[in-house]
Amino acid sequence: MSDSVPRSLDQRLDVIARHPFRAKFHLRGRELATAELSGPSAMRWHAYDLIAKRLAPAEPYKDGKQTPYRGHPVFVAQHATATCCRTCLERWHEIPKGRELSRAERAYVVGVICRWIEREVECSSGTMNAGPNA
Template sequence: MDDLFLRLSRSAFRQRFALGPKEFSYMNQKGFDVIKQHATDFIAQRLAPAEPRNDGKQTPMRGHPVFIAQHATATCCRGCLTKWHGIAAHQALSQQEQDYIVSVVMAWLEREIAKREPLAQR
């Protein structure tokens, strides 16, 4: 995953994304396990179908730490998944692919948290 984060670090667009105070506070309130469940649910609902509704626009740019992480890690739409992660479009995501995406999102969130104070409920 280090190679992925190195490639992402070279993208000015991907580097624009960071957790703001509201998202960081939300993560502290909810805890890491709840955020991971949210990521799992968002991926299953918004990315897993072969033809996701509003593909390319299904992930908001703000409002939840997972959404920000998805844009930062290019796991926000099927086009980005194909370009950055080699996951084919137009076919439903396997459970393994969904688990991979969640792990990428959570790894990015862990890196963001490490830049600040540790979560109280890890």
């Protein structure tokens, strides 16, 4: 785990991952390859863009149905981390519905998504942050 990631974020992700529905989501195939090839900065940019359009408004279009299950690593991560709709965001992350997400809330959501993707990529490589000489 990188020193810049708060332990509480990993702890929250561990709690969410114990929920049977959330536990089913993992990066595989094309989505895993996309995350690995694009890298963390591109994933963060994609997450910011998708959150701004699909989750940040006070009343997102088709809220509860706006996030596809597959097609992009961020979509998979949103379902795995309960950041897929405003109802899940309220239930799991205590961010209330009915108002636009603040800048800090957007950054938090993107951080959750990106940390989950980072953990998935680490697990898939089997290295868990091991260096080239490990």
